[in-house]
Amino acid sequence: MNLPFSELFRRNSPRYQAQFLEEYCVDVDYDATPIKAGEAYCRLWLVEMHLAKDVDWLRERYPVVHAAIRFNHDGKSLTVPYLAEPGHLKELTKENLNKVIQYNYPLTPLFPFNNGLVELQAGLFSMVNSDPIGKFIKTMGRFSELLPVPNISSLLKIVEPIYRGIEDLIGAGEGHLELGYQQTFSAAGGGGNNDLRAGYLVAILAEENQINPDTLCIVNDSLKVVPYKLKEPAFGRSKDFIRDAKPLEGYSYMLFRIEKRTSQDWESLTQIKELVNKAQDAVFDGNYDKAKNLLLPAIKIAIYSSPDLIKVDRENMVLKIQDYLSEIGLQGASTQKRSLFSIMQRLLPVLDDRIEAELTALEQIFVQ
Numbered sequence: 001m002n003l004p005f006s007e008l009f010r011r012n013s014p015r016y017q018a019q020f021l022e023e024y025c026v027d028v029d030y031d032a033t034p035i036k037a038g039e040a041y042c043r044l045w046l047v048e049m050h051l052a053k054d055v056d057w058l059r060e061r062y063p064v065v066h067a068a069i070r071f072n073h074d075g076k077s078l079t080v081p082y083l084a085e086p087g088h089l090k091e092l093t094k095e096n097l098n099k100v101i102q103y104n105y106p107l108t109p110l111f112p113f114n115n116g117l118v119e120l121q122a123g124l125f126s127m128v129n130s131d132p133i134g135k136f137i138k139t140m141g142r143f144s145e146l147l148p149v150p151n152i153s154s155l156l157k158i159v160e161p162i163y164r165g166i167e168d169l170i171g172a173g174e175g176h177l178e179l180g181y182q183q184t185f186s187a188a189g190g191g192g193n194n195d196l197r198a199g200y201l202v203a204i205l206a207e208e209n210q211i212n213p214d215t216l217c218i219v220n221d222s223l224k225v226v227p228y229k230l231k232e233p234a235f236g237r238s239k240d241f242i243r244d245a246k247p248l249e250g251y252s253y254m255l256f257r258i259e260k261r262t263s264q265d266w267e268s269l270t271q272i273k274e275l276v277n278k279a280q281d282a283v284f285d286g287n288y289d290k291a292k293n294l295l296l297p298a299i300k301i302a303i304y305s306s307p308d309l310i311k312v313d314r315e316n317m318v319l320k321i322q323d324y325l326s327e328i329g330l331q332g333a334s335t336q337k338r339s340l341f342s343i344m345q346r347l348l349p350v351l352d353d354r355i356e357a358e359l360t361a362l363e364q365i366f367v368q
Contacts, residue, residue, distance in 0.1 A: 016179055017213060018203045020193075024232045025217040026200060027242050031260065034188030034195035038114050038311035041261045042196065044069050046084050046105040047221050048255040049124055050248075051178060052205065063178075064125045065254060069108050072116035074307030082107045104221060107256075110265055112310040117184050118196055122203075124179040124254050178252045179205045185258075198260035204253040211251070219245045223255045266341045269308060273340045275299045276321055280337050283329035291325060304362040315359050316348060323349040 023032050035042065051063045065084040070077055084105045181203035185196035200218050204211060214229040224245035267273060279295040282288075303309065303317050324343050351359075 021200045034197045037187040041110045043110045043259040044107040045257040052252045067122040070119040119184045121182045
C-alpha cells in the first residue's frame with residue numbers, strides 16, 4: 001500500500017517549517033534518548049491541528065488531518081491510516097472559531113519498534129462545511145478510531161477499506177491541502193538527525209523568516225511562542241517560559257508527539273493472556289502435568305511468535321510466567337490467581353543455562 005500524499009505533495013508545495021522541539025522547550029519531563037531497535041514500544045499522536053485565521057474555517061471550511069504511519073509489523077511493512085476531525089461543531093460559536101481545536105488523537109497503537117523505519121505522512125486539509133461531507137467525515141473518523149488499538153494483528157483486514165474510504169472522502173469534500181508533512185525515522189545510531197525518539201515535532205505553514213523556531217515551546221500539550229529565544233539552562237531545568245508563553249496565531253500547523261514506553265499493554269495480548277489463565281486454572285485444579293507439559297510450552301511459542309512484543313520482552317515474559325507457575329503449584333506452592341499485568345510486575349528470576357539454551361532455540365525458530 002502506497003502512502004497517500006505523494007501526488008498531493010507534488011501538486012501543492014507549501015513552504016513550511018518543521019522541527020523537533022528540544023526537551024528544555026517542553027513543560028513536562030520525558031526521556032528523549034534515541035530509541036534502539038528492539039528496546040521500546042512507540043505510539044504516534046496528533047496533538048493539535050490548527051488552521052490560520054485567514055482560512056474561513058467552520059463558516060465555510062474546517063480542518064481535517066489525514067495521516068498515514070508506516071512501520072514494520074510481523075516482518076512486513078504496515079501502513080495505518082487515520083482521519084482526525086474537530087467534532088462537536090455545534091458547540092462552537094463565532095467568538096471562538098479561530099481558536100485551536102486540541103484533541104490528542106492516537107494515530108497508531110502502541111507498537112514494538114524491533115527493526116526498520118517509521119514513516120509519517122500527514123496532510124492538514126480545509127474541508128467544505130456541508131452536512132453530507134460532515135456526516136461522511138464523522139463516519140470515517142469513527143472507523144479510524146478502530147485502528148489505534150493494542151492488538152494490531154486483529155485489525156489488518158480493515159486497514160485497506162478505511163484507507164481507501166479516507167482518500168475518497170478527501171476528494172469528495174473538495175479538500176484543500178493547507179500543509180503537508182513527511183518524515184522518516186530510524187533506529188538510534190544512524191548518524192543523522194532523524195533518530196526515532198520521544199518528544200514533540202511540529203510542522204508550520206510559515207517561511208523561515210516569519211517565525212523564529214527558538215521561540216517555540218509546548219505548554220499543556222499545546223504549541224506556544226515566547227518573545228525571546230529559548231536556551232538550554234546551564235544548571236537544572238527552567239520553566240520560566242510557561243509564564244510567558246502565548247498561543248501561536250495566524251499560522252496553519254500540525255503538532256505531533258512520539259510516545260516511548262518500555263512495557264507493552266500486557267492485558268491486550270489476548271492469546272498469551274488466555275493461555276496463562278488456562279495454565280493457572282490447571283495448576284489450581286491439581287493438573288500440574290497439563291500446565292507444565294502442554295500449556296507452558298504453548299505459552300512460550302505464543303510469546304516468541306507474537307509480533308506485538310519487543311525482543312527483550314520475549315525472554316522476560318517467559319521467565320516471569322514460568323517462575324510464577326512454579327510458585328503456585330509446579331513446586332508445591334499455592335497463591336491466588338493473577339493477571340498477566342500483575343505477573344509482569346514481578347522481579348526477573350535468574351536465567352540458568354538450560355532455560356537460556358531453550359529460549360535461544362525459540363528465538364532462532366520464531367524470530368526472523
